Structures are given as C-alpha cells and as structure tokens.
Amino acid sequence: MREASQVRDGWDDEQLMAALREAMRARQAVPDWFVETGRSAYAWHNIDAELAQLTYDSSRDTERTAVTRSENASIRALTFASPHLRLELEVSGHSLLGQVIPPQAGTLETHTRAGVTTSQVDEIGCFAVDPIPDSPFRLRCRMADGTDVVTGWITL
C-alpha cells in the first residue's frame, strides 16, 4: 500500500511522476454530473425544516409481515416522525397515500433529483403522490400552522 510519507522520503522522481499521473487520472475518471450532484446537495444545508426520520417500515418488519402476509402482503407502510409531526405513508398501486398527524391542511412538496412538485394536504391531513417517483425523493410538509417538516430520502 502506498503511504503518504513515501512521497517525501522514499520516492524518486519517476515514482512521484507515476503517482501524480494516477492522482490526475482518478480525478478525471469522475464524470462532471457526479460532482454536480454532490455540489447541489448543499442546497439542503440550513433548511429550516425539521427532519422527520423513518420510524417504521413494514418491509423491515419481518414479524409483522409474517403475520399479515396472507391478507395484505403487497401493502408497504412507512412512518416518518419529527418532534411536531408524524407522516403515515402507504403504497397503494401506483400512488402513495399519506396522512399528516395531527391532521391539518397544508402544502406537500415532493423533491426528486429532477425538481419539485407541489400538491395539497386537505383539512384532515390527507394527501396523495401520484405517480410514485421512480428515483429517491423527499417529502416536505408546510402546514397551515407554520410547521415545516422534511423526510429523509425515500426509495420505493
């Protein structure tokens, strides 16, 4: 394995040139779009929204899956929770149905790498995302009372 100390103390000019060539090659092998993806992630820095973390995922709940398999094996249920809001999600066919708890009206933003789409959360806290994004996405809920919550990345 190459050690950094060898660069100064152990390597002759030819070895140093070879290492430099390899360092340049490793950087050039990375496509621009990959670097751009990383740079654009900074847009999420200092977002005021509270992070809602995954607290339940039926696909990881093997015990429950075994019990309920015969009835509704195809239903995937997820729960995200922040200190002020809970999001209950259920995959139903091609759409994603959700409810905000405690129930209230607001706006739902679906963030994907392609951009943001907006939909409404009705007065009993229900919403639908249709179709389900085929790439990872985050849901951000801006509620009538000012609560602002964003989930972690979701892949369905």
Next chain:
Amino acid sequence: MRDDPSVVALVERAAGSDQSAWNDIVDRYAPLVWSICTRFQLNSQDTEDVGQTVWLLLVEQLGKLREPAALPGWLAKTTAHECLRVVTAARKSERLGRLDDAMQFADDTVLEEEVLTAELNAGLRAAFAGLPLRCQQLLALLLTDPVPSYAEISSALDIPMGSIGPQRGRCLNRLRRSPALIALVEGDIGVAVAGGEPGA
C-alpha cells in the same frame, strides 16, 4: 483547498454557509465516493442515487461532525453502506444476484485502502495546484500520454531543452515540500473507517 489544505477548515467553513468550501470538499472526495461505487459495479443511476444520498447525509452532518478530520473514513463507510443498500434492493427485485460479491467491497480493510489512496491522490492534486504556474505547465506536459519530445516541450514553454530536466527536478522537489502533502504525512487526515455508524 487553494487557501487552506486542511479538511478541518473546509468542514468548518461549509458548516457555516460557504458553498465554495462545500464545492472543494466535493471536488476532493468525489473520486473516493466514485471509486467505491465502481467497485460495487453500480449502474449510473444507482451511482447517482448513492452519490446524492451520501452528500445529503454529509450536508446534514456538517455542523455535528465531532472530528472533521475523520471525514474521509466516514465518507467511505457511508458510501459502502449505501452501495450495499442499492445492491440489496436490486437483488430483491431479481435484477441482480451479486450481494455476496458486494459484501467484500464493504470490508473495513478494503475501505481503508480506498481512503488511503484517495487521500494520497487528493494531496498530490492539491500540491500540484499549489505549484507555480510554470511548474504546473511543465509537469502537465510531462504527464501527457504519449509524452511530448523535449523539443516540443521546449517550443511549447519557450525554455531551452537543456533546462527541462533540471526544472522538472526542482518542480518535483517543490511538490514534495508542499503543505498539502506535509499535512497528509503528519497524520492530519483520518483514515480509520472502523467503528462509528454512518448517519443513515
């Protein structure tokens, strides 16, 4: 990186609201994340998913990283963790059947080697970027494949053929003494990937 080779300083600036510091972090470590994705043989969409998730997790961790110097190790481990997640999901949908192969790439020893190589490469690139322009021009020509003849280099850089060899030696010595490499040698950079869960 141009002003300060220290990763710790970059992380501190990015934890404020310095997009250019963040860009420098991404530029420095994208090859590490990319290289690990390559090991897992992910397709480009999965690679983008992994990259997106890894950088977002880092964005969320910026203000919380207790040891910014351990960043490369954290990135390597988090990337491998996300690659495994993608490979596992792909296997479930029966597109792929290579989870067992994939597990070996998430091994701590493999990841530590990735981090060491990536750190050395990043240090070399930073050192190169810190060289005087004339040195950068000369070394860049000498790194071209195939290497141009001394006559071509002499004409391109307008220097006598006889001074190419000595200048090359002086430039490489400057490279060896670069603060970016010295920081690396003095263990400024953490390579350990064992322990500590990636923030998933």
